[in-house]
Amino acid sequence: MFTLLISLIIIFSALLVVLILVQNPKGGGISGEFSSSGATQMFGVQKTGDIVEQLTWGFSIAILVLVLVTNFTLSETKEASTSVNVEKAATKTVPVAPAPVAPKQ
DSSP states (O other): OOHHHHHHHHHHHHHHHHHHHHHHHOHHHHHHHHHTTTHHHHHSSOOOOOOOHHHHHHHHHHHHHHHHHHHHHHHHTTTTTHHHHHHHHHHHHOOOOOOOOOOOO
């Protein structure tokens, strides 16, 4: 299950990158918004979302949901899995240093 979720996240991420590269740039950027002609566009009617923009939002939301689901499946499998290194660290004892002796006066 975990491997399937990770595979879906990787596939959706690659598709999201392709969709972002395919989108037409909206132009202007932040400097275009504050120029004299940008003031009319800032509060004007915006273009309705096309299919590429809707797919971009859909893939990004799907990645978010899959990451959250993966986190819950990981916490369930975390208790069952054990590591050799964790077991060795748990059994290893640390030597205690002797207490310092106060100098005689």
